[in-house]
Amino acid sequence: MVKIQFLKSQIPVRKIINRFKMWDLVFGIFPSIFVKIKYQILEDKAKHQGLRNQLVSILEQKGITDKNVLAAIKKIPRHLFLNSSFEAYAYQDKAFPIGAGQTISQPYTVAFQSQLLEVKKEHKILEIGTGSGYQTAVLCSMGAKVYSVERQNELFKKTSNLFPKLNIRPKHLSFGDGYKGLPSYAPFDSIIVTAGAPFIPQPLMSQLKIGGRLVIPLGEEVQIMTLLIRKNETQFEKHEFGEFRFVPLLEDKN
Ligand code: SAH
Secondary structure: OOEEEEOOEEEEHHHHHHHHHHHHHHHHHHHHHHHHHHHHOOOOOHHHHHHHHHHHHHHHHOOOOOHHHHHHHHHOOHHHHOOHHHHHHOOOOOOEEEEOOEEEOOHHHHHHHHHHHOOOOOOEEEEEOOOOOHHHHHHHHOOOEEEEEEOOHHHHHHHHHHHHHOOOOOOEEEEOOHHHOOHHHOOEEEEEEOOEEOOOOHHHHHOEEEEEEEEEEEOOOOEEEEEEEEOOOOOEEEEEEEEEOOOEOOOOOO
């Protein structure tokens, strides 16, 4: 067998070749896969913009009229909030799994809830259920100062890491129980709950400004989209907007 000198030790040629293959992997293929995973998924291409324009037309056909909501949906790259294996479906009007047994809301639902909030620039909005962060991003894009609470630590961490990469800057992200709201940041111009609530949590009502709007899907199996408008210290006006389906707003932390 041919042997060559390799750093004092005698190593067979075959072993050296194997060693090169290994370093090839370490310095060549692995980094390029890593770079692809890290950067390619954050690409927003012309084809995505085209799909978003189509999605916005669908939402208009379904009755969404708020120009600011439609502009935000046209702008926010929803495919970057989904697991990359679902990228092909990102601009369908459907909910999808985002891990931890949770879902990213259907675009129509996001648009419908955002429209009910009547968002104005600089509005201070509390969101319960950060999830993928897509709804948060839509509200930020509309110029709102968004405070968002998520009870699943895994999603809280994942989404907190994603926002800066997309240059989306919510005012405050919190890991905790949305039933309690965020008393230290109250009162809010509006509050949006993005999970199905069995009842209206009292703290959320009391953290709303007078004239403020609380949008909350109410119910267990299916939910009725409900809007409360705070009239004064003690009175709220209630409006209902038909059935939607959400994952449940859970009370106890895992
Ligand atoms: N707005 C999200 C919707 C995610 S689904 C999006 O656009 O992707 C609802 C989210 O509410 C889930 O992430 C779930 O973990 C969270 N959630 C459920 N119960 C909660 C609670 N008590 N407090 C805060 N978040 C809660």
